[in-house]
Amino acid sequence: MALVDMDIGLRNLDILMGLENRVVYNLVDVIEERCKLRQALVKDKRMPNLSLLPAAQTRDKTAVNAEQMKVLCNDLKGLFEFVIVDSPAGIESGFQNAIAGAEEAVVITTPEMSAVRDADRIIGLLEARKDEIAQYRLVINRIRPNMVKNSDMMSVDDVLEILSIKLLGVVPEDEEIITSTNRGEPVSGTDNTRSGLAFRNIARRIRGEDVPYMDLDAQNGTWITRLVKFFNPAAVRV
Amino acid sequence: MTVQQVFNWLFRPATDTARDTAKDRMRNMLVHDRLELPAGRLESMEEELIAVVSRYFELDQDTTKFDLQQFERKAALIANFRLLRSKC
Numbered sequence: 001m002a003l004v005d006m007d008i009g010l011r012n013l014d015i016l017m018g019l020e021n022r023v024v025y026n027l028v029d030v031i032e033e034r035c036k037l038r039q040a041l042v043k044d045k046r047m048p049n050l051s052l053l054p055a056a057q058t059r060d061k062t063a064v065n066a067e068q069m070k071v072l073c074n075d076l077k078g079l080f081e082f083v084i085v086d087s088p089a090g091i092e093s094g095f096q097n098a099i100a101g102a103e104e105a106v107v108i109t110t111p112e113m114s115a116v117r118d119a120d121r122i123i124g125l126l127e128a129r130k131d132e133i134a135q136y137r138l139v140i141n142r143i144r145p146n147m148v149k150n151s152d153m154m155s156v157d158d159v160l161e162i163l164s165i166k167l168l169g170v171v172p173e174d175e176e177i178i179t180s181t182n183r184g185e186p187v188s189g190t191d192n193t194r195s196g197l198a199f200r201n202i203a204r205r206i207r208g209e210d211v212p213y214m215d216l217d218a219q220n221g222t223w224i225t226r227l228v229k230f231f232n233p234a235a236v237r238v
Numbered sequence: 239m240t241v242q243q244v245f246n247w248l249f250r251p252a253t254d255t256a257r258d259t260a261k262d263r264m265r266n267m268l269v270h271d272r273l274e275l276p277a278g279r280l281e282s283m284e285e286e287l288i289a290v291v292s293r294y295f296e297l298d299q300d301t302t303k304f305d306l307q308q309f310e311r312k313a314a315l316i317a318n319f320r321l322l323r324s325k326c
Contacts, residue, residue, distance in 0.1 A: 113260055113267075120268050127311070151255035154264070158257065162264050164311045 002041065002080040004072075005055040006098040007088040008063055014054045017044060018184020028056035028063045030072065037075055046189060051080070061093050066100035073101025082206075091121060099129070105136035106168055106206075111143055111154040120163055137168035139202060144173045145216040169202035171195050172216055269306045269313050280306070287317060296322040 005013040008028065014020045025040035030053070037053075044050035053076070056063060076083045087098035099105065105126050109119035119138070126136045140156055147153035154162075156170050174195035180187040188199035194214070201211045270277070284304050291297060298320035305316040 113264055116264055117267060117271065120271060123311070124272065148257070151257040154257055154260050158261050162261065162268060164308070 001049055001082040002051050002076050004053045004085045006085055008055045009060040011055040011057040013052055013086055016181055017052060019052055023054045026054045026056040028059050031064050031068050064097055066097050069097045069100040102133055105133050106139055107136055108139045108141055110141050111159050116159055138165045139169045141171045142173045143170055168205055171198040269308055273313055291319050295324055298322055
């Protein structure tokens, strides 16, 4: 599987994956033919099947165009089973380039009003390219089950209803993400975290598996799990 | 906090929650966003519609209602005119 960081000028995926010291060439080098595609790909530390194509840090979004991205995505499709392109924020050329070679899209939002409004705009733009992008689904990130329960925050169903879009997954707010990112180890690879499980479920759904959605309310658990948690906070994680 | 206030808080209407307010604001905002509808435009159209229908019918102005709803990702304008009698 290949991961393409399209946020040219604001490179970050290398840090999240702990690969920042291994980056030699980047996406713009490939497009401007300063290196071969294979030379620019950085293999993940734990998963040899996973490679990162880093963004350039010293250039900006104008360094590539949609046509070049299509060619690049096609080349990557020949080498990998899955190619995931991480789009920069916004709806400008960076986003348009990122979706140029895409067959499917995953829209990620948090359950906050400004984020949902932006997601709606993105969905509108994806819809306008129905011919190329066969399907798009939503991931709701950083949901806080307790706040939803107290009606202080929109729920997963609220967001789905407002956006009229299919759900791909829900990731609960989790401090573990900060610690794992600081270590350069993506939370998806850590066994005992709720957010990690959520990410693995999303991956399985992308592969076509029918994975039930996790019960976010289970966070508080029964009195027994609460008691265990009280004495050993690290022990109980679903 | 008085007893009355506690009572009011306990039995506050459901729409007072931050979640429901957010939902209502979101729905309204997205209908306008998707139609690229500037604020106030809808209201001026409603006034015109009322004026047109009023030429033919006497209307119960108090119950006249306009509602923008969304079906899937398309908007629908639901207008409700209570007609009292025709103007011949």
